[in-house]
Amino acid sequence: MPVLQYGQTIIEWRFQPDTKLKRHYVTVERGQSVLLRGPIVDEALQETLVRRRARWIREKLALVNMPQSAEAITTGSRLRYCGRTYFTEVRHCPDLSKPRLTFTASRFVVENPNGISIQPDALMPVLESFYRDRAHDKLPSRVRHWERQTDLKAQGVRVRYFQSRWASCNAQDVLEFHPRVMELSSSVQDYVILHELCHTVEKNHTRAFWALLARHMPDWQRQHEALEHTLYGDAI
Template structure:
């Protein structure tokens, strides 16, 4: 496929013969090469037609390739551990699923969709990333708070709830939505203590909240943060 370099913009283009047209037309569409259509002419004339419209083509490419509302691109931000972090989206069309990694201060997202990633594809990759990070960030805190409070759970697992962040089952297995990894460490600690308290008090009554306050005095501030995000625990 021919490429015309206009300043820093590489214009990929292709020719489609259209004998019925009296003059050549140029079409610019999102995610496609620039299309030159018209009567058959020598290659140097085709190149000249692209060169003549190059400034207009560059402007149109910038317009049509603006990220859509449901897309992430480099410069977008993701919430993790209570902060939003800069994202770098890297094309990885050889992958069947997106991959996410985090390096100190930014996310690196390998996208099979190219230089952007749709929110639906990102959602799956983000959940996988959170599940993996929970092994290092969540499980040690559960163990810590079991030692601190003397409250014992029978197990722990990740579970994708529809309308809550976490739960304690009847047999005292703690369940956490993968997105709990979005919480700041202090808020995540509160969620853990909250669920551990349910191993003793199953209902949100006075006895339950007294137990929470005993083990986590800062619970009200953290609970307000959880409510602000819109899902109950």
Template structure:
């Protein structure tokens, strides 16, 4: 790693020797940082080239390091069981797979700085919510079925872009692992809603009447669920 000082700013950069190139080029990327590419040159020459483009480099670094609204970074909040938790992202060079841990007060995500960091974090979080859904939703669905007297054939956990859950013609209940972001009051509403579809498949008057038998406050719960962006 090479360094140059530009006023109060210390610019770190790496050199990639590319003898096939006719000139030297600078690139700035979020995870690669500043890279000088081109034929072999002395350290002094490299520093001079970087300093000539220092203002441009600093502008680019500010741009690529600025998180997008959807990015998960240290300080982000992740919803889980109706609450929003502080998140810490820790970079571990060479880590083969991002890892998510939750200690009931915050999330900690370990991820390699190489490659697409946000894609790796998204995959790890998806795996976390799938695992929690499998562990927590199956016994809760059995409990809801026992309380309502409604029966179902099987439970499947499946990512769905626009639904919290669904019920097939064969009475297989499918639940989106994103359900784990809801408080238990709304989770139970989603479960009972889908259980009612084992008796009435469409959202007709008969269905809403069936739902009202088990959830007298279903209108309020339904509105709360719909107000949460999936």
């Protein structure tokens, strides 16, 4: 398996050819070598692609390989929404058949049939349902805002799950967003939206694409860096 050294970090990667993809993608997962997917290229070009993302890979390896916390969520824990973390109250509600989550503008309330604490894996389905509902509610209006600002036009907005992406613009110019986009701050959400809107004109990450993005969002690099402090894979 090929490796490269970036500073003090040894990056080992495996290549997965995928002729359906037009670009190459890097994914970092706990306990796994770095995965590079995309059109078939030789090992020398693979190394170039991996080295291009080496700083990002190093940061993600440090994050995903941190010891996992099995700490239960209790009253006083904090959950993330729109770039902030909010106080969370856990209530024991034995009459419920499954956990329920509500948000009150200043705090999350978790109603739990199994006690005054809840494990992260039990909470995640209801938390992602919350993100999905908020994405359906809020993202279309933000897309329309940026359409008015830029004269770019999407053919629709959808919310869907991706394995290693925040969003996509499909061949029909429909913008698709992962529900967990709602974890991000509003400025980074706007960057994700505008990034995909630019793909309605420029399908690939060419110089013309980045110039178009910069024309409408001069500080896009700052938002891009904020987005990179996440645990999802990243497109090249």
